[in-house]
Amino acid sequence: MKNKINLKDYPDRSGHFDIFGGVYVSETLIHPLKELFSAYKSIATSASFRKILKAELKDYVGRPTPIYYAEALSKYLGKSHIYLKREDLNHTGAHKINNALGQALLAKKMGKTRIIAETGAGQHGVATATACARLNLKCVVYMGEQDIQRQSVNVYRMKLLGAEVVSVNSGTKTLKDALNEALRDWVTNVDDTHYIIGSVAGPHPYPMIVRDFQSVIGHEARAQFKRDYKCLPDYLIACVGGGSNAIGLFHPFLNDDVKIIGVEAGGSGIKTGKHAAPLSAGTPGVLHGNKTYIMEDKNGQIKNTHSISAGLDYPGVGPEHSWLKDLNRVEYTSVTDKEALNAFFTLTQKEGIIPALETAHALAYAFKLAKNSKHKKLLINLSGRGDKDIDTIAKLKNIKL
Amino acid sequence: MTSRIPFIFRENAKKNKKTFISYLVCGDPSKNDTLIAMKIMADSGVDVIELGIPFTDPIADGPVIQKSIDRALKNNVSLKDVISVVEKFRKTNKKTAVVLMGYMNPVHKMGVEKFTKSINKNDIDGVLIVDSPPEESIDLNSSLKKYNKSHIYLASPTTTDQRMRSITQMSSGYVYYVTVKGITGSKLTDISTIKKNVAKIKKYSKNNIPVAVGFGIKDSKSAKQMSKFSDGIIIGSSIVELIHKHSNNKNVMKKNLTSYLSSISRAI
Numbered sequence A: 001m002k003n004k005i006n007l008k009d010y011p012d013r014s015g016h017f018d019i020f021g022g023v024y025v026s027e028t029l030i031h032p033l034k035e036l037f038s039a040y041k042s043i044a045t046s047a048s049f050r051k052i053l054k055a056e057l058k059d060y061v062g063r064p065t066p067i068y069y070a071e072a073l074s075k076y077l078g079k080s081h082i083y084l085k086r087e088d089l090n091h092t093g094a095h096k097i098n099n100a101l102g103q104a105l106l107a108k109k110m111g112k113t114r115i116i117a118e119t120g121a122g123q124h125g126v127a128t129a130t131a132c133a134r135l136n137l138k139c140v141v142y143m144g145e146q147d148i149q150r151q152s153v154n155v156y157r158m159k160l161l162g163a164e165v166v167s168v169n170s171g172t173k174t175l176k177d178a179l180n181e182a183l184r185d186w187v188t189n190v191d192d193t194h195y196i197i198g199s200v201a202g203p204h205p206y207p208m209i210v211r212d213f214q215s216v217i218g219h220e221a222r223a224q225f226k227r228d229y230k231c232l233p234d235y236l237i238a239c240v241g242g243g244s245n246a247i248g249l250f251h252p253f254l255n256d257d258v259k260i261i262g263v264e265a266g267g268s269g270i271k272t273g274k275h276a277a278p279l280s281a282g283t284p285g286v287l288h289g290n291k292t293y294i295m296e297d298k299n300g301q302i303k304n305t306h307s308i309s310a311g312l313d314y315p316g317v318g319p320e321h322s323w324l325k326d327l328n329r330v331e332y333t334s335v336t337d338k339e340a341l342n343a344f345f346t347l348t349q350k351e352g353i354i355p356a357l358e359t360a361h362a363l364a365y366a367f368k369l370a371k372n373s374k375h376k377k378l379l380i381n382l383s384g385r386g387d388k389d390i391d392t393i394a395k396l397k398n399i400k401l
Numbered sequence B: 001m002t003s004r005i006p007f008i009f010r011e012n013a014k015k016n017k018k019t020f021i022s023y024l025v026c027g028d029p030s031k032n033d034t035l036i037a038m039k040i041m042a043d044s045g046v047d048v049i050e051l052g053i054p055f056t057d058p059i060a061d062g063p064v065i066q067k068s069i070d071r072a073l074k075n076n077v078s079l080k081d082v083i084s085v086v087e088k089f090r091k092t093n094k095k096t097a098v099v100l101m102g103y104m105n106p107v108h109k110m111g112v113e114k115f116t117k118s119i120n121k122n123d124i125d126g127v128l129i130v131d132s133p134p135e136e137s138i139d140l141n142s143s144l145k146k147y148n149k150s151h152i153y154l155a156s157p158t159t160t161d162q163r164m165r166s167i168t169q170m171s172s173g174y175v176y177y178v179t180v181k182g183i184t185g186s187k188l189t190d191i192s193t194i195k196k197n198v199a200k201i202k203k204y205s206k207n208n209i210p211v212a213v214g215f216g217i218k219d220s221k222s223a224k225q226m227s228k229f230s231d232g233i234i235i236g237s238s239i240v241e242l243i244h245k246h247s248n249n250k251n252v253m254k255k256n257l258t259s260y261l262s263s264i265s266r267a268i
Helices: A027-044 A047-061 A071-077 A096-109 A123-135 A145-150 A152-160 A175-188 A206-214 A216-229 A244-253 A319-326 A337-351 A357-371 A387-396 B005-014 B031-043 B063-074 B079-090 B104-110 B112-121 B138-146 B161-170 B191-204 B220-227 B237-245 B250-267
Strands: A067-069 A079-085 A114-119 A138-144 A164-168 A193-196 A235-239 A259-269 A274-276 A283-287 A290-294 A331-335 A374-381 B019-025 B048-052 B097-102 B126-129 B153-155 B175-178 B211-214 B232-235
Touching (some): A027 B153, A027 B161, A071 A079, A071 A337, A071 A357, A079 A216, A114 A123, A114 A175, A123 A138, A123 A152, A123 A193, A145 A152, A152 A164, A164 A175, A206 A319, A235 A357, A244 A259, A259 A337, A283 B104, A337 A357, B005 B019, B005 B097, B019 B063, B019 B211, B048 B063, B048 B079, B063 B237, B079 B104, B126 B138, B191 B211
Parallel strands (some): A114 A138, A114 A193, A138 A164, A235 A374, B048 B097
């Protein structure tokens, strides 16, 4: 594929991906964001920082994560081949630790002593609490009241790790409101506090920083695939909520001849309006510090979202995804709660791997694609493990644990 | 119609008075009550009314204003409704300036051109979009300038000297100096820094733009203190709280709001 522009050169100097991205925040946060940008550029790109992070990712997180060829599942589905990038095998059970650890190390170097984070499914909260315990940083995690209920195990894990979990009961009581609350905390405590955003959302430079820390997924996967299979995959598939695991896998492949697919949460179905799929059914707007595709009503109010998976239950998406969509470089689609659930059971039963409900969305689409194709190599980002979701699953099946 | 705001600040300065700016959320408890409250404001010494546009995700606001916005949203109050409230207000008031204050997305949804055209048509004086700093609002800025409307920007304790220069250049009407690092309804601290920064903004301003201070001003004492070194003071959360507290009893609300605002007006 020939692109006139180098897709890896973005965001531009002002933090934009063409019309998307930017810094839509109140004045008080402008300077801290600029400070973060320069700290990131001077510290995080230095050889010494990279060396420390690399060692942490290897010995503490357990990287590189393997690519697993799901042979039984592939045969079950048809004639294509399913490969799983096993981010679920990371310490804390998801890709979130890649970014949390990177940012926590950066915060420490910047002299910050207090870390705040927002979390939906709890994976980013757990990863941040873990990094803070590891680096002796005070940690406060904002989590929507509704998510606290559906992810109780992760709430307890964060508390065990020494984090304070603050229940957010404003607005829809989910991820977007946790993000609002974390931004309010940050604007109040900017002097000693670093805000670790968990996704490629938020104001510049966050979408770039989070992407860069998550790109370890794609860099590894690209090298592993070349080494083991002497080629690149035909397809990359990942689930997209805010989109950090997806961009982490996609970014190193953007200039390659590889088809890339992002799968959003279709909830009860796009037509029902009960979903969390802004790229599939939203419009460009401004939310949480950046311009991106969002779910809004005719007056520009942010709509309620619905997804079985707390981690995808978000009305916005990282601005880079919006840009990649408009460029037609990445195809965005969605699967329903039901399809994701089916994929959850299929992977669990055919391969003995319990995926996170978020990840199950990517799987559901990949399975459809595998059934309808021949001899294609599908690389799926297995972004997280599903232990945290067993309560939700049991409840759906009317099983008491 | 050209913005009234520059004229208001000039006239007040001549009388050695400071400009009184008050904020309320449009549509809490109802659009009609907002209209009543605006009239009370105009009659009680308020020079500029900042009328809040409800938005689902008000990231710069504290709990008092958040809850007020939530109540307005339950009444489905949209940006169009906010503009229509000003349209009604203008039928009886041509003197008090009105600034629409809110977040970018409802404006983006309406479209910047359509929005500013509507601002002009309904004799609204200015706009303050909290999450749209100068670098993200070049279109809005030039569109408002075209109609001679005020575009108010924030400056804060974290604003660098260099930014203060560019903010004063892009602002018209007044610069809104946010006294604290924090959200609306925060407590005032460190008066000397506020004083120093207000003086700095005034020094950097080539066009002598007035500086009004807001966040944390609750009573006539803090209003007086802040008015000593600024051109105007802004009160929001306390007013929003007062209107809500008496939302079940209109007469008490009118009486208390009148006496509260009058006491501030006298103090500055």
